[in-house]
Amino acid sequence: MPDDQELMKRLKKGDEEALRLLVNRHRQSILNLAYRYVGNQDDAEEVAQDVFVNLYRSASRYTPQGKLTTYMYRIAVNLSLNKIRDRKVGRYLSLHGLSERNTAGNPADETQRPDTILENKELEAVVRAALDTLPAGQRTAVILKRFNGLSYEEIAEVMECSVSAVESRLHRAKLALQKKLKAYAKNE
């Protein structure tokens, strides 16, 4: 099985089979990355599609420095942020509102969410709302660390910043998330 760099060399020459292999190899991680930013399947697929279109178009300018995934993640992060900016996020319930509902102890509220599925959906909305309140840099660092399992050095490459900046962003993000998700962390 040819490695990513080999496939990129072939892609430079316009080999569409190389593109097919790259898409099939990386589509799930790119889809997941985009999904964690944009929050819905349709937008995530659109972002993932554009990531590979960009990859194909920029293949001639691509220079193999580090992993290809780092390069793709950078494109995916930028496109996801653009997508969020375009549609002006804010359609999710605010964390503040949800926290009040969940901690109020109102019996009526309990009947509104009787099953686990609804609880999970709600928890997902709470987590997403918490993530959305983070500055873009902190959010990116959290997503790349928590979900893509990147090292600080790799995150620094994707974000084009220093390792100490990544460390600082993650530290602040964790403190902020801890504060916002406090009510839920107790139940764990």
Next chain:
Amino acid sequence: MKCPIKKLSAYMDGELSGETRRAVDFHVSRCADCRMRLKRMRLSWNILDALGEAQDNPYLYTRVRSALMTRREQPRWRERVLLPVTALIALALGLFLGSLMTRHSVPVSTLAENDSYTRELETAAGSMLGDLYMELASQQLVSRGNGK
């Protein structure tokens, strides 16, 4: 050692190495507050799992290919921009020239007036020429008579 609060996040992520990691390790083993801080941080970190994953789309390559084909088929900027702009300029120029010609041309009513005036002039000129002809003819007759 003072509580290494700023290092706890990197410690949790296994990103500290060598001496720093050992120092934080030692501190945490003796500091209940830092252990609590770590525990809270881990709990909120684990809750992020609730975010879930995207569904796989095995047809993503088909979508990518289709997007590439569509964008290839789209007319280039010359056809998209240059042609309409040229057509617009040509149209504007045509309208401008048309308006200029209209402004400097004689109205139809004036033409009609001029036509009757021309006819009057022609009549006047004709009568003048007739008079002149008659005069010349009579002069000629006189000179012939004198010659005899």
